[in-house]
Amino acid sequence: MGGAAEPAGAGSRRFQVTHRLVLSIAVPMTLGFLTTPLLGLTDTAVAGRLGRPEALAGLAIAAILFDLIYGSLSFFRTSTTGLAAQAYGRGDPRELQAVFWRAVLSALCLGAMMLLLAPAILWLAPELMTAEPAVAAVVREYFGIRVLSSPATFVNYAILGFVFGRGQATLGLALQILLNGTNILLSIALGLWLGWGISGIAWGTAAAEVIGAAAGLTLVLRQFPASGRPSRGEILDPTKLRQLFQLNADILIRSLILNGAFALMTRVGSGFGSVTLAANAVLMNIFMLSAFFLDGLAGAAEQLAGRAVGANFRPAFDRALKLTAAWSFVMAGMVAAFFLLLGLPIIEFLTTSEEVRGTALAYLPWAAMTGLTGALAFQMDGVFIGATWSREMRNMMLLSFAAYCLALIVLVPSFANHGLWLALNLFLLLRGLLLLAKVPRKAAQSFIAAQ
Numbered sequence: 314m315g316g317a318a319e320p321a322g323a324g325s326r327r328f329q330v331t332h333r334l335v336l337s338i339a340v341p342m343t344l345g346f347l348t349t350p351l352l353g354l355t356d357t358a359v360a361g362r363l364g365r366p367e368a369l370a371g372l373a374i375a376a377i378l379f380d381l382i383y384g385s386l387s388f389f390r391t392s393t394t395g396l397a398a399q400a401y402g403r404g405d406p407r408e409l410q411a412v413f414w415r416a417v418l419s420a421l422c423l424g425a426m427m428l429l430l431a432p433a434i435l436w437l438a439p440e441l442m443t444a445e446p447a448v449a450a451v452v453r454e455y456f457g458i459r460v461l462s463s464p465a466t467f468v469n470y471a472i473l474g475f476v477f478g479r480g481q482a483t484l485g486l487a488l489q490i491l492l493n494g495t496n497i498l499l500s501i502a503l504g505l506w507l508g509w510g511i512s513g514i515a516w517g518t519a520a521a522e523v524i525g526a527a528a529g530l531t532l533v534l535r536q537f538p539a540s541g542r543p544s545r546g547e548i549l550d551p552t553k554l555r556q557l558f559q560l561n562a563d564i565l566i567r568s569l570i571l572n573g574a575f576a577l578m579t580r581v582g583s584g585f586g587s588v589t590l591a592a593n594a595v596l597m598n599i600f601m602l603s604a605f606f607l608d609g610l611a612g613a614a615e616q617l618a619g620r621a622v623g624a625n626f627r628p629a630f631d632r633a634l635k636l637t638a639a640w641s642f643v644m645a646g647m648v649a650a651f652f653l654l655l656g657l658p659i660i661e662f663l664t665t666s667e668e669v670r671g672t673a674l675a676y677l678p679w680a681a682m683t684g685l686t687g688a689l690a691f692q693m694d695g696v697f698i699g700a701t702w703s704r705e706m707r708n709m710m711l712l713s714f715a716a717y718c719l720a721l722i723v724l725v726p727s728f729a730n731h732g733l734w735l736a737l738n739l740f741l742l743l744r745g746l747l748l749l750a751k752v753p754r755k756a757a758q759s760f761i762a763a764q
Contacts, residue, residue, distance in 0.1 A: 326404060326624035330632040335613050335640060341482035343609030345489035355497045356514050359504040368511055371451020374442045378434075378456060382427075385572065388564035389420055389467055390474035392557065394612070395619045395699045397478025402623025406541030409479075413533065414548045415557055416471035424464025431460045451511055458515035462522040469522060472529035480616050484532065492525035556701070563703035567694075567710045574717055578737055581721060585730050592672035593730070595663045596680035599656070603648045603684035607691045610641045614695030622700045627760040630700075634752070637692050645688035652681040679734030686738040689745025697748060702755050706748065713744040 360372040393416040400409040435457055439449035469492065476485045496518050503513030575597070582593045617633035652659070656677040660670050697706040717740035724732030 326402065327626050328620070328624065328629055330617055330621075330629050330636060332636060332640075335610075335617070335633070335636045338477075338480055338482045338613040338616055339609040339637075339640065341486035341609075342477065342612040343606060345482075345486040346605050346608050348489050348493040349605075356500055356518075359500055359514055360511065362505060363510050365510075367445065367447040368451055370443070370445070371448045372455060372511060372514065374439070374448065375452045375455040375459075378438055378442065378452065379459065381572075382434075383466060385565065385568055386423065386467070387470055388561045388568060389416060389423070389470035390477070391615065391698050392416075392560040392564055392703075393471050393474025394478040394615050395560065395701050396557065397475045398480075398616045398619025398699055399623030399701065401479050402620035402626075404624075406538060407543045407547065410537055410541055411543040411548045411550070411553065412478075413471070413475045414543070415554065416475060417468055417530075418548070419557065419561075420467035420471045421464050424467045427460060427463040427467075431457070431463075434460075454511050455515045458512060459518050462519035465519075465522040465526040468526040469529060472526065472533060475533060476529075477612055477616060478619065480620070482612070488525060488529050488532075491528055492521055495524050496521035560698075560701055560703045563707040564698065566707050567703075570710050570714050574714055574737075574740060577718075577721070578733060581725060581733055582730065585733075588666075588668050588672050589730050591664065591666070591669045592676060593733075595660055595669065595673045596676055598663060599652050599659070599677075599680040600683040600687075603645070603652070603687070604691065606644055606648050607641060607684065607688060610637055610644060611691040611695035613637050613640075614692050615699035617699070618696040619699030619701070622759050625760060627756070630756060630760065634696060637695070638689065641688040641692045642685070645684040648684040649681045652684075653678065656681060676730060676734055679731070679738065682738055683741060687741035687745070689749060690741050691745075693745050693748035693752075696752070697755075700755065700759060702751070702759075705751050705755060709744065709747040709751065713740055713747060716740070716743055 356372060356376070357369070360369045363369075393412065396412045396416075397409060400412050435453050438456075439452040442452070443449050469488075473485050473488060476482075476488070499517030499520055500514045501517075503509045503517045504511070505513070507513060509516065579590070579593070583590050614633065614637040617637065618630060621627070621630035621633060657670075657674060660673045660677070664670055664673070694706065697703065717736055720736035720739050721733070724736050726732075728735065
């Protein structure tokens with residue numbers, strides 16, 4: 314199902330990177346990523362029909378809490394993709410299976426850790442995020458149920474990372490549709506039809522995670538040949554585990570800094586008043602939607618770069634670099650044009666305040682531009698994760714963030730909110746350019762045996 318042929322050995326390491334291959338990975342991944350916002354919209358709609366304002370507010374806060382925690386820990390998917398792609402490129406079925414089992418074991422350990430931390434989170438977090446006791450109670454109700462599925466949630470990250478690493482984007486799409494589709498149906502059925510309210514939405518999400526993990530494990534394990542089964546020693550190889558942990562740590566730091574940049578933008582924007590702050594929040598949805606459309610191509614870059622490094626085949630790497638960059642800028646240009654042309658009705662859909670609408674419209678071009686200025690950064694992230702050049706990716710993120718802070722200091726006093734958006738666009742652009750500048754040297758090191 315959506316499978317890619319297993320490389321048989323050295324003779325099959327060479328492979329052609331074509332436009333069709335790039336799109337066969339990118340399009341299903343993009344469609345899969347786009348199913349996630351539908352889930353959030355459904356949960357919000359269900360909570361909104363409960364007739365309790367505190368239910369909707371509590372769900373919103375709980376969703377933010379989960380995004381902060383689980384979003385920061387989603388490095389499992391990307392790190393697994395890079396390592397699986399390299400093993401796939403080498404034609405090493407034993408290591409391919411070992412990568413999968415290391416990821417699953419790590420996911421289960423992280424899930425168990427989350428269960429242990431849950432009481433402390435339930436005790437501290439709600440009061441930190443809201444002063445309303447009724448809203449805090451809803452946050453605890455939702456979080457206390459949904460956190461039970463943490464091991465399954467992280468296993469789903471590992472499964473998706475693995476199938477994407479093998480280039481099985483169609484299978485990944487099917488699993489995401491199953492996971493999010495089941496979640497939507499169960500949330501409606503339990504939350505509304507059976508009248509369970511917030512508990513029903515939470516149980517629907519938890520059950521969907523377990524169902525998705527069970528289906529994913531079944532489909533992946535059916536593809537494993539018995540002859541390629543790794544030993545326990547191979548799975549728990551200290552060197553390989555260190556590589557996995559280092560890769561995960563670097564991606565985590567990169568993600569935390571990126572989230573920190575967005576948080577800093579919100580903090581600086583709050584100094585311009587509530588209307589401008591609300592307008593920026595509306596426009597950040599445009600940036601996030603642009604990112605969803607570009608993530609599929611970043612995923613294609615990740616898989617193809619990792620596969621080329623594993624195969625030690627430089628021509629495929631160079632071709633993947635060019636084609637994924639070209640398609641990223643084509644997609645970014647289309648998305649930017651879409652938001653420039655249809656930005657007003659989107660803004661009107663997201664807010665009913667005429668004042669916020671007018672302010673958001675004034676800054677719309679900056680938000681529409683983020684797809685173009687961020688296209689190279691998204692693509693380069695995919696290349697660097699696939700090639701497991703995570704240390705350089707982390708360091709360039711730190712350098713870009715320092716430049717971003719400097720840009721805020723210089724631009725905001727003179728240009729106010731325009732300066733804030735300009736600084737964000739410069740941050741995105743600089744990140745891509747700094748990573749691109751590192752590619753020639755890193756590629757020469759990685760493919761030295763093939764020169």
